[in-house]
Amino acid sequence: MRLMPISTARPGMRLAKKIFSEEGLVLLAENVELDARMIRRLTDCGISYIYIKDPRLEDTVIPDIVSEDTMRNALKEIRQSFRQMMDRPNGRRGVTYPYISKSYYNMMNMVIDDLTAHEDAMIMLMNLNSVDHYLYQHSLNVCVYTTLLGIAEGYSRDELRVLGMGAALHDIGKSKIPADVLKKPGKLSNDEYELMKLHAEIGYRMLKDEPNMPLLVAHCAFQHHERLDGSGYPRGISGNEIHDYAKWIGLVDSYDAMTTKRIYRAAMLPHQAIELMYAGSGTLYEQRMVQQFRDKVAIYPIGLTVQMNSGESGVVVDINSACPHRPIIRVLEEGGSVVPSPYEVDLSKQLSTMIVGVNNEIIEAV
Structure with missing residues (x-):
């Protein structure tokens, strides 16, 4: 599954995670096929991102930290x-x-x-x-x-x-x-x-x-x-x-x-928010606490589409808990072309490779 902005959702895509109503009831079930009306309703309800099924990412698991x-x-x-x-x-x-x-x-x-x-x-x-x-x-x-x-x-x-x-x-x-x-x-x-x-x-x-x-x-x-x-x-x-x-x-x-x-x-996405937290470190927030917080945040959440300085782009499929800002990426494109056989890059081991974009927007590496 992949995480994508609701603004890029298109009719025909299938949800990979349930959407719950205010009363805790299932509003849209997993695997439901989205249509234009559903996308508008989710947008009106304040949903910014959704998980979408992708056959190249069927084995990707998004852990729930609480049930x-x-x-x-x-x-x-x-x-x-x-x-x-x-x-x-x-x-x-x-x-x-x-x-x-x-x-x-x-x-x-x-x-x-x-x-x-x-x-x-x-x-x-x-x-x-x-x-x-x-x-x-x-x-x-x-x-x-x-x-x-x-x-x-x-x-x-x-x-x-x-x-x-x-x-x-x-x-x-x-x-x-x-x-x-x-x-x-x-x-x-x-x-x-x-x-x-x-x-x-x-x-x-x-x-x-x-x-x-x-x-x-x-x-x-x-x-x-x-x-x-x-x-x-x-x-x-x-x-x-x-x-x-x-x-x-x-x-x-x-x-x-x-x-x-x-x-x-x-x-904002987590990496953007963390940068602002660091800007307030030592003045607004305890520096030690900001560091502890960063070490526990999945800065690049599983399912997020990222671009790397190598020209590769793909989706985050796992988090390195000891180094959360260096996740494991499943590469789906090289130089803008779809790769026939997706492969994985562990950024905690390939230190010269950096994330330079998220959802096709250029960022500064965190």
Whole structure:
């Protein structure tokens, strides 16, 4: 299978991975033949990339870092909890409003079990096969990516649960931001931006008194937009004043926002987002954390079409976990001509060969 921009999809192509609806139901099944109406609908739903079947890549496997069951259950939990918290009158709590801590503990156990079952799991793009509300899908992505980084850091299971809950709920305050501001297709005005920035403090206040919810989860919501050099918000704290959990969440939050299609801009690919993360290394983000993040990200995801300085082009078919920016490529073309017998190039062994383009767009090598 290969990963391709929805803009290049054509009628007659067949899906290689299912597309899920907002409620976790299968919207389009694997192997379905796309027509013009389906492609338009996927585009309108915010899908940027899709997996397409290619007979030359039948043996290519795209690993899911969490199972479909975990994804559906977690999205359902996040969706329900955000809506429950949204409906609570400000300043009031009572037995009529269900507490969310127990269900989040259960959700995090499922996520941690899935991630720890795959020692070499890499951060893969997760928002490709779901048309769920951006806020819910983003919250799940940040939860999964951050938990995976926590595992790499050697955090205990209890620590991972708190970190993951903080990541899943970091944007809960946005449930109280007016929809016309939250979903505005253009640039926010100064007043709208100041209103949007309130979501960090709102989230903290929503979570800090939640029964059985660790206070650190609330602080993750409060601090995830703080930055190393003090340029963040809401308090402008810096350095060690920011909890490490919030630093991880802030880093991942930025990455997922960049790699997700928004109303006002297209999605970046991982290698583009990582370059921007490095630009903020040492000022916005801890340099060590950026490096750890890069080492766990599949910069060139499996299925992606790439061009090399050798004149060869092909599709990423595997990731070298020790060197993720040097994947294994199945060459399909040489000098623009289709090769009769595709062959593989391991960039971790052929160091003079570099990726210079993605989807026929020239890039600087990462």
